[in-house]
Amino acid sequence: MAHPEYQYLSLLRRLIDHGAARVDRTGVGTKALFGEQMRFDLSAGFPLLTTKKIFHRQAIHEMLWFLSGDTSIRPLLANKVRIWTDWPLANYRKKSGEDISQEDFEARVLVDDTFAAQWGDLGPVYGKQWRRWQGPDGKVIDQIQDLVDGIRTNPTSRRLLFTGWNVADLPDMALPPCHMTYQFFVADGKLSGLIFQRSADTLLGLPWNLCEGALLIHMLAHQCDLSVGDLVWQGGDVHLYLNHIPQAEEQLTREPRPFPQLVIKRKPDSLFDYRFEDFEITGYDPHPHIKADVAV
Structure with a gap:
């Protein structure tokens, strides 16, 4: 076989x-x-x-x-999983104009709560839909x-x-x-x-x-x-x-x-x-x- x-x-x-x-x-x-x-x-x-x-x-x-x-990359980074960083990093560079390295960006997400909330979240991706799908009635x-x-x-x-x-x-x-x-x-x-x-x-x-x-x-x-x-x-x-x-x-x-x-x-x-x-x-x-x- x-x-x-x-x-x-x-x-x-x-x-x-x-x-x-x-x-x-x-x-x-x-x-x-x-x-x-x-x-x-x-x-x-x-x-x-x-x-x-x-x-x-x-x-x-x-x-x-x-x-x-x-939906935040923060817990992934805490476990040394970097596969999702490219998307929020590109978004941050585009909107801020700062040519930050991936390593520095990830370090800021890990230590800065405000930065992580604004730039480290991926939006309503997989986990949000799997566990917290919101219907039109708010349910x-x-x-x-x-x-x-x-x-x-x-x-x-x-x-x-x-x-x-x-x-x-x-x-x-x-x-x-x-x-x-x-x-x-x-x-x-x-x-x-x-x-x-x-x-x-x-x-x-x-x-x-x-x-x-x-x-x-x-x-x-x-x-x-x-x-x-x-x-x-x-x-x-x-x-x-x-x-x-x-x-x-x-x-x-x-x-x-x-x-x-x-x-x-x-x-x-x-x-x-x-x-x-x-x-x-x-x-x-x-x-x-x-x-x-x-x-x-």
Whole structure:
């Protein structure tokens, strides 16, 4: 049986060979395909790519940040996760005219409460929509708690889903949600999850999305006394930035290694009480990291 990571490598190959050339908002340019899908059996391994090292520590911190409902980069920076800094930093430089370094900007966010409140918040991004979606009547909806309750009490429901695509809030977001809708399915005591991603940066973002989606399914299954089933990933605009093609070609020369396993060491009282220390990735033996720049 073919290693499941070949689904990802095949996607990279098809993007390079057959992707449509497109001008994107970053100005970098992409090669893109539309409507792609991958499926991973989580009982057979945790889909952390092995053909390059994925920094799963940061991915776990980011998922916990999403689930907390926070929208400030401050707790991420406190855990040395810098992946969201580019957007508020660019906004600060544009509006203030100050050519501040990323390191100095992050340091000010961490130590200056007023500065962090004004410049370190990303607007109503993922966590806000997941945990505090506000309806037109002012009612606040916790989509994630509703999901947990639904899995426990009505596991055959076709409404076990949540979304971050709040049209009214899009203009105020630093970045509209890419992994925008999640749906879940319970059968034979197993929980499976589907992610629909409207926009997928295949080289840099997608490996994290797979890791975080698998992590969320594991956490939900753990809380709801279920086993894990499949992670199904679906992409709309699936693209490879033109300046990532050399790195993708390098990755395609590598053979996948066995997927690792995720160990959850503790079962807290709720989905929102997990800590970073509760998770351990075992048996991860990836090829070396491949550096590439984020397109902002």
